[in-house]
Amino acid sequence: MSSPPSATPQPRLNPFLFPSDTDFRFILLIVSVLGSSLYTFNLAYFGVFGEAHRQAILNCYAAHPLEGDLITQSIAATQCLKPFEQRQAAWLLSGVSLLAFAAIVIYWITPALKIRRERLRRLSARDAPEVVVYLAGLYREAGLRRSPQYVWNPLNPTISGLAFGRLGRYYVALTGGLVTQFYMDQAAFRAVVLHELAHLRNADVDKTYFTVAIWQAYVILVLLPLCVLTLLDSLGNPLETFNTFWRMLALALLVYLTRNAILRARELYADARASVWDGPSGALNRVIAALPRPKHRKLARLSTHPHPDFRSHNLVETSVLFRLNFWDAFGTGLATTIALSELDSFAILLLPPAQILLSPVLVALLFAPLAVGVVGLGAWRTVFAALVKGDKPNGLGRAGFGLGLGIVGGQLLAFRSALADITPAVDWNESAISFAFIVLWSIVLLASLFLFMRWIAAGASTWLEVSSTSTALRRIMALGLVITSGILALGLAALFGVREVFEDFPLILLAVLSDIALLGSTFIVTGNSWWVFIGLASLWFFPLSAWLWRAHRAPVSIRSWVYLDPLSQALAPSNYSPLRPWLALILGLASGLLFCGLLAAARIILPFVIPEATRDTDDYRLMFNFGQIGIAAMMQIIPAVVAAAWVKRLGALHGLFAAFVGGCVMAAGIIVLSSLVNRELDLEFIQLVFLLVVNGGALLALPISLIVALLAGWARQLQPTK
Amino acid sequence: MPDSIDNQLVAEVARELVLQLASQELPLFRANSEAYFKNPDKALAEQKGKDDMLGFGSGEVVVLLTPIALSVVTEVVKFIVEEVKKSAKDESSALISHTVKKVFKKFRPEEKKKDHDKKADEKKTPPALTPDQLERVRDMALKKARQLKLSEARAKLLADAVIGSLVVDA
Numbered sequence: 013m014s015s016p017p018s019a020t021p022q023p024r025l026n027p028f029l030f031p032s033d034t035d036f037r038f039i040l041l042i043v044s045v046l047g048s049s050l051y052t053f054n055l056a057y058f059g060v061f062g063e064a065h066r067q068a069i070l071n072c073y074a075a076h077p078l079e080g081d082l083i084t085q086s087i088a089a090t091q092c093l094k095p096f097e098q099r100q101a102a103w104l105l106s107g108v109s110l111l112a113f114a115a116i117v118i119y120w121i122t123p124a125l126k127i128r129r130e131r132l133r134r135l136s137a138r139d140a141p142e143v144v145v146y147l148a149g150l151y152r153e154a155g156l157r158r159s160p161q162y163v164w165n166p167l168n169p170t171i172s173g174l175a176f177g178r179l180g181r182y183y184v185a186l187t188g189g190l191v192t193q194f195y196m197d198q199a200a201f202r203a204v205v206l207h208e209l210a211h212l213r214n215a216d217v218d219k220t221y222f223t224v225a226i227w228q229a230y231v232i233l234v235l236l237p238l239c240v241l242t243l244l245d246s247l248g249n250p251l252e253t254f255n256t257f258w259r260m261l262a263l264a265l266l267v268y269l270t271r272n273a274i275l276r277a278r279e280l281y282a283d284a285r286a287s288v289w290d291g292p293s294g295a296l297n298r299v300i301a302a303l304p305r306p307k308h309r310k311l312a313r314l315s316t317h318p319h320p321d322f323r324s325h326n327l328v329e330t331s332v333l334f335r336l337n338f339w340d341a342f343g344t345g346l347a348t349t350i351a352l353s354e355l356d357s358f359a360i361l362l363l364p365p366a367q368i369l370l371s372p373v374l375v376a377l378l379f380a381p382l383a384v385g386v387v388g389l390g391a392w393r394t395v396f397a398a399l400v401k402g403d404k405p406n407g408l409g410r411a412g413f414g415l416g417l418g419i420v421g422g423q424l425l426a427f428r429s430a431l432a433d434i435t436p437a438v439d440w441n442e443s444a445i446s447f448a449f450i451v452l453w454s455i456v457l458l459a460s461l462f463l464f465m466r467w468i469a470a471g472a473s474t475w476l477e478v479s480s481t482s483t484a485l486r487r488i489m490a491l492g493l494v495i496t497s498g499i500l501a502l503g504l505a506a507l508f509g510v511r512e513v514f515e516d517f518p519l520i521l522l523a524v525l526s527d528i529a530l531l532g533s534t535f536i537v538t539g540n541s542w543w544v545f546i547g548l549a550s551l552w553f554f555p556l557s558a559w560l561w562r563a564h565r566a567p568v569s570i571r572s573w574v575y576l577d578p579l580s581q582a583l584a585p586s587n588y589s590p591l592r593p594w595l596a597l598i599l600g601l602a603s604g605l606l607f608c609g610l611l612a613a614a615r616i617i618l619p620f621v622i623p624e625a626t627r628d629t630d631d632y633r634l635m636f637n638f639g640q641i642g643i644a645a646m647m648q649i650i651p652a653v654v655a656a657a658w659v660k661r662l663g664a665l666h667g668l669f670a671a672f673v674g675g676c677v678m679a680a681g682i683i684v685l686s687s688l689v690n691r692e693l694d695l696e697f698i699q700l701v702f703l704l705v706v707n708g709g710a711l712l713a714l715p716i717s718l719i720v721a722l723l724a725g726w727a728r729q730l731q732p733t734k
Numbered sequence: 735m736p737d738s739i740d741n742q743l744v745a746e747v748a749r750e751l752v753l754q755l756a757s758q759e760l761p762l763f764r765a766n767s768e769a770y771f772k773n774p775d776k777a778l779a780e781q782k783g784k785d786d787m788l789g790f791g792s793g794e795v796v797v798l799l800t801p802i803a804l805s806v807v808t809e810v811v812k813f814i815v816e817e818v819k820k821s822a823k824d825e826s827s828a829l830i831s832h833t834v835k836k837v838f839k840k841f842r843p844e845e846k847k848k849d850h851d852k853k854a855d856e857k858k859t860p861p862a863l864t865p866d867q868l869e870r871v872r873d874m875a876l877k878k879a880r881q882l883k884l885s886e887a888r889a890k891l892l893a894d895a896v897i898g899s900l901v902v903d904a
Contacts, residue, residue: 130786140761166765167777169798172791185786188762189796195758200792207790220788275788282790302792316787 023575025400027284027333029482030393033277036386038219040347041270043382045230046108047351048263050358052238053107055256057100059241068096101361111233118225123177132163132185143194147205153289154209160184164191175208175217182217184208199295203286207296210285216278227271235264259425266347275316280326280333287327288576300324330576334397336390341411344386345418352379353426373505380501387415388468388496392489395472399568405469412465416458445518453511460503467551468496470662474558474591477565482573495554502547539707540700548710552669555662559591589661596670599651604677607647611640611681615689641704644678648709649716656720663724667717668710675706740831741771744811747838748803751895756799766800777801778882802882803892806875810896813874817867837863838899863900872897
């Protein structure tokens with residue numbers, strides 16, 4: 013048993029400034045259950061109507077063979093299948109609704125059942141007057157608007173308390189053993205009750221009991237029927253059974269582990285909250301140290317309660333609540349991808365045939381807020397803790413990697429993949445190309461998410477420094493997460509869209525890669541997009557725009573609201589480097605003006621060098637126009653490299669900003685000089701030049717700035733410090 | 735529980751013992767005694783305790799003295815009833831019950847009275863237990879407490895308190 017800490021060496025970080033892990037994991041649970049149940053109900057549907065559905069597909073494609081006008085025929089065949097797909101959609105919707113209904117019913121009746129089963133009754137002054145008087149004042153100490161109803165079972169000699177209930181009706185149950193503690197060890201009694209009140213204050217009781225309810229409903233309505241279906245199927249097709257079984261097991265494990273993660277997280281937050289009320293002289297640490305220890309320490313990480321040692325540590329050092337775990341990120345990617353993949357299939361059943369291609373965009377739009385809600389917010393917390401301590405935020409890239417692995421794994425687990433596994437490959441060549449494409453796609457995804465997490469950290473670090481109050485922090489964070497979601501949605505929509513097309517038709521990929529003209533057209537189409545512009549501009553805009561609020565800037569560590577406990581003495585500010593957008597602006601302007609000068613010179617000199625007959629051809633004009641755009645895009649690398657190397661903090665983003673400024677000036681130069689020469693100003697031409705120059709420059713400057721900033725950082729580290 | 739045993743008597747004597755030895759259990763006494771008289775075996779079995787998966791606390795099971803005290807006192811009362819019956823075969827059950835009660839100090843308000851009043855009442859007061867009987871009561875209480883898994887020290891304290899609750903010959 014460890015003794016309570018006599019003096020806290022460092023003030024504890026306030027975890028309640030951010031939404032808790034309980035909230036994130038609860039969302040994850042809902043998402044995993046949704047994904048897993050859609051998977052099961054799909055299986056059940058094919059178990060019941062499989063043959064009829066298969067026959068309908070054959071009939072529809074026989075009636076509308078894929079000959080002649082492929083698109084019209086394909087749409088007609090899909091239209092023919094609609095009644096069957098609508099039946100499948102209705103089946104799935106009924107299954108999910110039934111699951112949700114069962115979970116709500118279980119959640120609603122659980123308190124009454126608990127009271128009855130555990131023979132709990134109201135704790136009255138007749139039973140224990142001193143205890144009732146003592147408890148009457150505690151809810152105010154806990155900052156609750158009203159007191160929960162205290163119930164007890166005097167026949168239960170265990171020393172334990174429990175907060176439970178449902179929306180609007182909450183109880184704290186005490187055992188007979190705990191009530192005897194009131195007379196024997198009042199400090200321990202108080203610590204237990206405060207811990208339970210902390211659950212109510214943290215508003216995690218509803219989430220907890222809904223979590224338990226949804227798990228029970230899931231076992232009854234999803235897991236058990238799936239086991240039966242799998243067993244029945246195993247008689248017919250062992251390969252199909254294997255494919256179903258391992259996926260089912262993985263999905264059930266995901267739901268189970270997410271449930272336990274919620275239950276563990278809530279305990280840590282309740283401990284932190286109760287420790288503030290209990291004070292340094294309270295008995296909470298002693299009570300936690302006396303908690304029963306699990307037999308297997310490593311398994312405790314997966315159980316419903318955190319290990320007592322971990323909890324004791326959390327009382328002294330709350331920074332464990334600010335870490336973004338690799339497995340949380342992995343689980344987020346996995347659960348969200350499975351659910352959205354199932355939702356995607358579900359949406360396809362309902363969408364009109366012509367709009368089916370929109371589904372990757374819908375998936376990305378749904379995925380991004382969910383992923384950012386868990387992983388992005390986790391990144392903000394990690395950066396916050398690191399800034400207060402004057403450390404570098406660790407593990408964020410790893411979390412991004414985990415998110416990516418989760419997405420890849422989720423696609424492997426999804427029902428669609430189960431169907432693909434049992435469909436014999438048509439062409440080995442196509443399959444090999446498709447496989448190579450998926451591997452490449454996964455690498456790009458992992459790298460992108462790794463960098464994406466680092467970018468969130470960059471934005472969080474600049475904005476946290478200008479958050480002067482806790483309210484400002486929450487507002488800024490909410491705005492930051494919206495922007496982050498938007499960028500992730502854009503990136504993932506592009507990635508999912510590319511995958512959707514090339515995974516099914518890998519030969520198109522080969523055609524694009526082997527034809528330079530087609531490749532060039534693809535780049536022009538990509539570059540001439542406002543969405544790409546918004547995505548790329550947001551990369552530097554969001555983190556660097558915090559500079560505009562520099563009047564509020566201060567080291568996070570000196571703000572008193574970042575701590576859980578009142579500060580007894582002023583703390584030394586942590587070191588931090590300033591942002592230098594002015595420098596990037598000047599570099600961008602200089603490079604832009606240099607380009608304009610060179611372009612003007614070229615416009616003057618070229619008529620003397622190149623004969624007019626050549627200059628009047630379409631080929632020359634095309635080459636000149638795209639040549640100046642290409643040179644402008646490449647010239648943006650210069651300010652980007654200088655800024656990335658020069659600026660110590662967020663060098664790569666300063667580089668991107670410098671490239672943007674340079675790109676704008678260069679685009680303006682091209683447009684003005686073109687209009688002077690051609691004596692006309694075409695709006696479409698202006699947009700094309702602007703987007704191609706700025707987006708092209710940003711796409712080139714981004715990887716180079718990253719590499720230069722990285723090398724410059726290493727070089728600075730190698731320099732001897734004075 | 736045989737009907738012949740006065741539950742109220744058992745409860746009151748046991749409550750005195752709990753007050754002396756484990757006053758922290760007094761709030762639990764009423765519920766525990768009700769449960770005990772309803773189903774003694776079940777009440778004693780519930781000493782094992784139940785811990786909720788979502789609960790917080792050491793999860794330690796407090797060995798409640800209350801059900802054990804009730805059980806011990808029941809045995810003692812049974813014994814005293816038998817002893818009283820032996821010495822007053824022809825008496826009515828109401829008188830036997832009255833006599834049994836008077837064996838416990840708690841039901842001897844006379845002791846608080848003045849000496850002259852005491853002397854006047856002496857003829858009506860039933861005799862106290864003999865040392866031999868007291869010894870047997872102590873052994874019985876000790877044995878029962880041990881049987882119900884009470885620690886040795888607490889079992890002895892309980893047995894002594896039972897003896898202390900009885901009227902002893904001066």
